[in-house]
Amino acid sequence: xxxxxxxxxxxxxxxxxxxxxxxxxxxxxxxxxxxxxxxxxxxxxxxxxxxxxxxxxxxxxxxxxxxxxxxxxxxxxxxxxxxxxxxxxxxxxxxxxxxxxxxxxxxxxxxxxxxxxxxxxxxxxxxxxxxxxxxxxxxxxxxxxxxxxxxxxxxxxxxxxxxxxxxxxxxxxxxxxxxxxxxxxxxxxxxxxxxxxxxxxxxxxxxxxxxxxxxxxxxxxxxxxxxxxxxxxxxxxxxxxxxxxxxxxxxxxxxxxxxxxxxxxxxxxxxxxxxxxxxxxxxxxxxxxxxxxxxxxxxxxxxxxxxxxxxxxxxxxxxxxxxxxxxxxxxxxxxxxxxxxxxxxxxxxxxxxxxxxxxxxxxxxxxxxxxxxxxxxxxxxxxxxxxxxxxxxxxxxxxxxxxxxxxxxxxxxxxxxxxxxxxxxxxxxxxxxxxxxxxxxxxxxxxxxxxxxxxxxxxxxxxxxxxxxxxxxxxxxxxxxxxxxxxxxxxxxxxxxxxxxxxxxxxxxxxxxxxxxxxxxxxxxxxxxxxxxxxxxxxxxxxxxxxxxxxxxxxxxx
Amino acid sequence: xxxxxxxxxxxxxxxxxxxxxxxxxxxxxxxxxxxxxxxxxxxxxxxxxxxxxxxxxxxxxxxxxxxxxxxxxxxxxxxxxxxxxxxxxxxxxxxxxxxxxxxxx
Ligand code: HEM
Ligand SMILES: [Cu+2]
Numbered sequence: 001x002x003x004x005x006x007x008x009x010x011x012x013x014x015x016x017x018x019x020x021x022x023x024x025x026x027x028x029x030x031x032x033x034x035x036x037x038x039x040x041x042x043x044x045x046x047x048x049x050x051x052x053x054x055x056x057x058x059x060x061x062x063x064x065x066x067x068x069x070x071x072x073x074x075x076x077x078x079x080x081x082x083x084x085x086x087x088x089x090x091x092x093x094x095x096x097x098x099x100x101x102x103x104x105x106x107x108x109x110x111x112x113x114x115x116x117x118x119x120x121x122x123x124x125x126x127x128x129x130x131x132x133x134x135x136x137x138x139x140x141x142x143x144x145x146x147x148x149x150x151x152x153x154x155x156x157x158x159x160x161x162x163x164x165x166x167x168x169x170x171x172x173x174x175x176x177x178x179x180x181x182x183x184x185x186x187x188x189x190x191x192x193x194x195x196x197x198x199x200x201x202x203x204x205x206x207x208x209x210x211x212x213x214x215x216x217x218x219x220x221x222x223x224x225x226x227x228x229x230x231x232x233x234x235x236x237x238x239x240x241x242x243x244x245x246x247x248x249x250x251x252x253x254x255x256x257x258x259x260x261x262x263x264x265x266x267x268x269x270x271x272x273x274x275x276x277x278x279x280x281x282x283x284x285x286x287x288x289x290x291x292x293x294x295x296x297x298x299x300x301x302x303x304x305x306x307x308x309x310x311x312x313x314x315x316x317x318x319x320x321x322x323x324x325x326x327x328x329x330x331x332x333x334x335x336x337x338x339x340x341x342x343x344x345x346x347x348x349x350x351x352x353x354x355x356x357x358x359x360x361x362x363x364x365x366x367x368x369x370x371x372x373x374x375x376x377x378x379x380x381x382x383x384x385x386x387x388x389x390x391x392x393x394x395x396x397x398x399x400x401x402x403x404x405x406x407x408x409x410x411x412x413x414x415x416x417x418x419x420x421x422x423x424x425x426x427x428x429x430x431x432x433x434x435x436x437x438x439x440x441x442x443x444x445x446x447x448x449x450x451x452x453x454x455x456x457x458x459x460x461x462x463x464x465x466x467x468x469x470x471x472x473x474x475x476x477x478x479x480x481x482x483x484x485x486x487x488x489x490x491x492x493x494x495x496x497x498x499x500x501x502x503x504x505x506x507x508x509x510x511x512x513x514x515x516x517x518x519x520x521x522x523x524x525x526x527x528x529x530x531x532x533x534x535x536x537x538x539x540x541x542x543x544x545x546x547x548x549x550x551x552x553x554x555x556x557x558x
Numbered sequence: 559x560x561x562x563x564x565x566x567x568x569x570x571x572x573x574x575x576x577x578x579x580x581x582x583x584x585x586x587x588x589x590x591x592x593x594x595x596x597x598x599x600x601x602x603x604x605x606x607x608x609x610x611x612x613x614x615x616x617x618x619x620x621x622x623x624x625x626x627x628x629x630x631x632x633x634x635x636x637x638x639x640x641x642x643x644x645x646x647x648x649x650x651x652x653x654x655x656x657x658x659x660x661x662x663x
Contacts, residue, residue: 187634214638215645251656255649302648306656315659321652 011523013419013516031116034517036123037102038417044090044098045486047130051085052479054078059441059475062468065460075458076144077159081137083147084164088171089130091402092260095267096213097126097178099409100206102417104182106510107203109191109528111520114184122177129171136163146456148257149224151238151249155231162228169224172217175263179213182206194528197291200508201277201284201532204291205270208298212259212266216302220256223249250312254305262301264398266294268365268405269336272358275412276340278506279355280347283533286339293332300328310381319378326376333369337362352504353427357408360435364400368393371446386456389449392442399438399478407434407485414489415503419515420496426488433481441474507533583624590617 014034019026027035058078061068070078101119105112113119136143140160145153154161186199186207199207227249229235236242238249277284284290306314306322340362349355371393374380384390415421444467449455453464460468502511512535513522529535594613602609623629628636 183638184634211641215641219649247656247660251653302645303652306652313660315656317659318656321655 011514011518013514014519015516017519029120031112031120032519033101033105033113033116033119034417036119037098037100039123040093040097040101040126043127043130044093047085047089050134051082051090052482054082054085056475056479058082059472061458062460063472065462065465067458070458072458073144074142076456077142079456080143080146084133084143084168086398087147087260088168089133091264091398092175093126093171093178094264094402094406095271095409096182096206096209096263097123098406099202099271099413100178100182100209100267103413103510104185104203104206105189106416106513106517106521107200107508107532108186108189109194109509109522109526110185110189111522112189113181114188115181118177119181122174122181125170125174125177129167129169129174132167132170133164136160136167148253149227150253151227151230151244151246152240154227155239161231165224165228169221172221172224175213176217179210179217182210183214186210191526191528197288198528198530198532201273201287201290201294202267202270202508204294205266205273208294209263209266212263212298212301216256216259216263219252220260223252223256226252247309247312247314250309251306254308255302258305258308259298259301261394261397262298264402266297268361268402269294271405271409271412272340272361273336274506274508275354275358275408276343277533278412278504278508279350279352279358280343281350281505282343282347283507283531284339285342285345286335287532289335290339293335297329297332300325300332304329304376307376307381310378311385323376323378323381327373329376330369330373337366350504351428352411353424353431354408354412356428356431357404357411357434360431361401361404361408364396364404364435364438368396368398368400371396384449386454387449388445388453388455391455392445392449395442395445396438399442404434404438407482410489411485412504413510414492415499416510416515416517418493418496419499420492421499421503422489422492422496427485430481430485430488433477433484437474437476437478437481439474441471441478444468444471444474507535509535511535579624583620587617587620 014032017032019030021029027039030036030039057069058075061070061075061078101113104110140163141158143157143159143161143164145157145159145161149161149165186196186203190196190199196207226235226237230237230239230244234242236244238244238246240246273284273290304322304326306318307326310319310323340358371389375384375390375393411422411427448464448467451464453460453467499515501514504511509526509529509532510517512526526535590613594610597609597613598606622639628639
């Protein structure tokens, strides 16, 4: 109906609000979840661009065998810094910190998160960790252990490991605090009358992610402390020459880091669900099953960590058990893919840029996930472990399914966050280029990995060159696509046309308010809907509910 | 726009345990510590570890439930603790597949 499409000019949005601080301070000291979300967006994207630069240079180095632009030691630092920045500063905080902060309260009808100040603290912990890492990057000898910090090498390397490890520890705190905040928000701040099963699936994905953040992150924290102690005082927990057990380190690391891949992936699944529902003009198929599968992925994620360690000298029993359990991940993930497809079925599909990206993500994520099964069976993994096959696997998942959904989320929610509309044509060109670039970049890696090209090497045999060249060209396409889409959005912030409150005809609660949202989000207290994907005609629905009530009363009276 | 939620921050600390009860619990903790020390001097063979852990667990339960007020808190607080315990148990069981098959064989 009418109200949700007209822009209400008689309110102050959260950008315009006057607080007791002015200028930059009004941002740096804010406790508004929307401003914090935007600060995260700016910081996270900045670090993402640093990580992207390292990726660009690594691919350039691999263009020819032997030294191309850097020497071996520098290359080792490149992949370490690329991995660390992308994992700890970009993809793990990623979607929850930016879009979770901004949209979780809006989706559940709250005026902020449960602990707004702790939310700001979590942002500063993030910044502190990021700057420590950056300090080490600029002023110290560059860490060369890989993002996995495997002992005993990380205990012995002459490069500066200490500061980056402390940085990772602090970033972990930020993650835990955000998780606690989100769990509490969803339990305590839902609008009166809304049950857990009336939250959109994006909120559900944040819920299950938050539990992993709270329960798994402390394990990496302790592990990091143990490595630091061992490096400084020679405790002998991990170092075999002191009677320690290096395989124990790998267990501890992956007990966190496998669940961590679900910290990365589950929010992306949540975005896919909301985008697919919106642009199929339907409620999501199998809503409850989707919510349950989100939770069970999080749980099963705890049972498979040692599939990263099949060649580490673990016991055969453990190898068999972990390989067997890895296959169970496919069940809830399969449920999701089938339900997305079922949602599309007979929907009125609108091919907007977020929708195109979501469809591409479902496809690329499936390739990434299914090759995970090759790696999850011991016999094939012994051959494929530590080759480019693994690199291809996880980049298909992360670049194809997660970064892509981060970018899709940027486009999907951009009109709500900034009140402006971006150029959809340019965005769609970007998405298509992104899809092509990702495949050209990563598919050759499957082939050369299968042929035996080891990962983390700066040199290679001549027979691999053709694959490396194709892959490097792919990196140029992909990076161009990303920069194109970012620039498009940046221009739209200044020059975009006003978006109105609901340009996509989306159906979740956050689209019923004007864009950009007012400071305390809802001008009138919203009335929760039974179906989280049925807020498209907010006024009409309330009217209908009232009518129903009237009818019932009339019937009772007559 | 605040306070419209059924669940919003009702202070749930009406059941503050009494002074006397706190002292009782403290005495119990001291007694259990004494027990731990005493048992340590008895040779229980393979069971030494389990007995020590059992006593420690009882002490932890008392501290968590009474001193940390979890007993009087709502289901959300309890479930966070239960989830931690569950994850910890799962991890130990899964790890034992490696541990007990590598070092004894
Ligand atoms: C959900 C999204 C996923 C993400 C973000 C992800 C990420 C990763 C990453 C980053 C690595 C490499 C770690 C390293 O640096 O050594 C990896 C390896 C691996 N992944 Fe995935 N993965 C995902 C899904 C899956 C699935 C669904 C499976 C199996 C069912 C799987 C099985 C494996 C295995 C077995 C390895 C170890 C390969 C080896 O090192 O030999 N992954 N994954
Ligand atoms: Cu894994």
